[in-house]
Amino acid sequence: MSLTLSESPSIAPEDGTPDTPRIVPLRRTGQRAAAVVVLVLLGLVLTSVARNDAFQWGVVADYFATTAVLRGLWLTLWLTAAVMALGFALGTLLAVMRLSANPVLRAVSWGYVWLFRSTPILVQLLFWFNIGALYPQILGVRTVDLMGPVTVAVVGLTLHEAAYAAEVVRGGILSVERGQIEAAQSLGLGPWRRLRRIVLPQAMRSIVPPAGNMLIGTLKGTSIVSIIAVNDLLYSVQLVYHRTYQVVPLLLVATLWYVVVTSLLSIGQYYVERYYARGQAGAR
DSSP states (O other), X not given: OOEEEOOSOOOOOTTOOOOOOOEEEOOXXXXXXXXXXXXXXXXXXXXXXXXXXXXXXXXXXXXXXOHHHHHHHHHHHHHHHHHHHHHHHHHHHXXXXXXXXXXXXXXXXXXXXXXXXXXXXXXXXXXXXXXXXTOSEETTEEHHHHSOHHHHHHHHHHHHHHHHHHHHHHHHHHTSOHHXXXXXXXXXXXXXXXXXXXXXXXXXXXXXXXXXXXXXXXXXXGGGGGGGTOOOHHHHHHHHHHHHOOHHHXXXXXXXXXXXXXXXXXXXXXXXXXXXXXXXXXXX
């Protein structure tokens, strides 16, 4: 707390010691006024939203926990978990390849990351959705039978996420002090054991924050699979409002579910970050 010295006269003690200036808190009138203005504006916005009949909050409540919406929510959660697990598994492999002494492995990893980060995810999904035009059969099976909409969504999102996960993992590995790796080498630990037992546990401190952001981004990004008719949360509410023409309240249903899930993931991310940051100065 900032303090200031008051210029007001002080009463001298009876024992004749010198006067001591009185310390008072610094007044922050501007900050308090700004806070009041922000709270008033926020209250007006919330009141407007709550009282505006066009939002049709009754319809939102009716559809919020319907079977169709919950099925779409479940598919969204499953798709997010599968894409993150597979994406980080492939991304970790790509990161190790990028840090390898083998120039071929480094070049392949760099090319993969460059390619998948250079093209929009929507273009990638549409490409995989139409892969049957290039390869009518895969391993003797018709491509249209092998690559259904859900499979296309998993493949497309995983390959896209792996490119970003590779950079996150590579950055985390590079954050580990070189002395730790040299110490593990002096103990005779092999490369994979060094990576698994020494490097990755320390790298997690740098990996978890961006990985948590990627998880939340992936959850919201799965809504793009509705373009290829995957029955996720957004596509589920679209099916309803195409039938009832209640577009705004159904979009609010999807919005509220996304807010609930991302809020829970943010809380989980906070505790995971605190777990891996224990022992670090300033960790909360």
